[in-house]
Amino acid sequence: MFKIEKKNINLGFMPLTDSAPVVIAYEMGMFKKWGLNVTLTKQNSWATLRDKLHLGVIDAAQMLAPMPIASNLGLYGQESQVISPLILSRNGNGITISTALYQKLLAHKNNTEISMPFSANILSPEIKERKKEGEKLTFAVVFPYSCHYYELIEWLKEGNIALSDINLLFVPPSGMVPSMQSGDLDGFCVGGPWNAKAVREGVGVTGVTSSDLLQDSPEKVLGLMSSWQSKYPQTTLALVSALYEACQWLENVPNRFEAARLLSRACYLDTHIDVIAPSLLGSCLTFNGTTPRKVTSYNQFSTLDDPEFNKPALNCGEKIADLMQECGHISTKQRTKLSIANIYREDIYLTAISI
Template sequence: MIKPEQSDITLGFIPLTDSAPLIVAKELGFFEQWGLNVTLQKQNSWATLRDKLHAGVLDAAQMLAPMPIASALGLGSSPANVITPLVLSLNGNAITISEALLQEVLKENNIANITLPMAGYLLQKVIDKRRNRGLPKLKFATVFPYSCHFYQLRDWLKASKVDLDNVEMVVVPPVSMVACLESGEIDGFCVGGPWNAKAVRAGIGMTALTSFDIWQDSPEKVLGLLESFHQKNPNTVLLLCAALKQACAWLESVPNRFEAARLLCQPAYLDAALDVIAPSLLGSCLTHKSLPPRSIPSYNQFSVSNNGCINQPELVRGEWLIKHMVSAGQIPPDITIPLDLVGRVFRPDIYQKMRLLIADQAEQFYRRSG
């Protein structure tokens, strides 16, 4: 097996259900099997994680799929050549509204219940009432400006012809979402697990729909690292990808996912109860304290989907994310998008080298055992 140029690695993550590949790789010894000594560092916000990666405090990190592109373009920070050689997960987000907003929606629409997934147009009468009475706008939180959460929330509202100017969108760290919903600071949020399930368990919200209901099988989390780190440590990057790819494959088994939920509960990781972490991993979306869960088999995807293997960072996915950034007005007119930007950020070439490494290791194992 190839040797890593740097065996000690600091890997950043945000406490979310889809950080499972990193935690599984650590707890089950996959990093060690590939010759790496990885320290997982929990971060409170995506902005903090990004800044630490840019500064070299973190060697690599779990990132939101649009973040490496945003870094390369210098959106929200100084430009940094961040690349992604591996997609860690698809889907995983959901939109939850507060119990107060739920009751307001029922009253203004003169209905007794809501069919799930919830149609965004049901918010319109609430929006109109607040505007006519001079009341504050509906306030929804997402986790980061350059996130699938932000674009999914926009697409859900736009699909129902809701004027986005009549809704306020703010950024709140994932771990603070439930507290902000409970205090009334926000009326709803789009966030990854387990925070939607935690709001439902606490009886303070209803999960209206999942990201799978909006975008089916879209990249959500990726492995991010500086191109300069890759240039100095190409073998290390291949080994890191191999360990995480192994963890993603391990997570495709339902029994394994329950074990993963148990691992994620630990204080060093999500520090949350099993009954809020496990559901999405098992394809169950908790909806409301008085309603049954919804079956969403693809709520969290880590290795395969209906379209096959998901872990390769395909260029078409990067181009699709850039279109959403442009649509959201996040890329100023004075910024020219280089034609080769996606190819510099999304790196299927590294992914393919990693696959050859895994195949070579498997062949050597069979030769030794045969």
């Protein structure tokens, strides 16, 4: 056991299906087992969560995998030394288009259905139509420096669609479905349960998942300020150990039913279990009233007996940094100076799981 320097910890999370490791570590007593008294604080947006971590309002956070890199470079906020000693999840996102747009695309192709996963090139006829009217399709992602952004870009690129062909907005996850219902969005890339919720409510069609685009890319990580970790090294190890145990617990399929039930509570996702459970069970809801698509790795939290899965490996961080450079988020000079080894902290992770 560790010599805990700081027992009381505030941990920020976003109400998403892949916040499951954080919720499970709390609800199943794993934080307490490792000597921690954790308070979970639900956040409304990724920018707010990041700022609270930078300012020390919260001690730790569930973060988008590219966020620690962006923080270290001062992108879209204050330059701050954020580190990640643990990968919490991989995959988990989906690209959903509005039912109204889907029906238009069917009409363009004179089809009754479009096979899944669908290519972005199906958008071409509608993009051309709107261009004649001086308009564009409007899509959204949750945050500029996110795998959602890079997955959407990859999807568009594979379909020979330029980013300039669409309008791109940044919308908090919980705002995606209401924005689609109101007609403000034609499509979005977001994590669960919001794709499934759009399908269940008949406003969206989910045609692509992150498993189809950037298979097994890190999605969410544990984020800490480097100064906080230096001040509380044993507490950090305990935190990593508790969350790693929760990730392992989630690899048992029957446990995922229980996770869906817990996540549905008002203090977490405040959403019905029938939109939370599918992705946890390897099922992608595509169109309301049709058979779901089987996507075995839709939500991945760990691989039993394989500690490499949750390790914030150097190559994982390097791949994300490469994506950021390819998308023009960081310059060649910034990429050259970037020290991923100081951000994605394999050393802390390996120390934690070896004890």
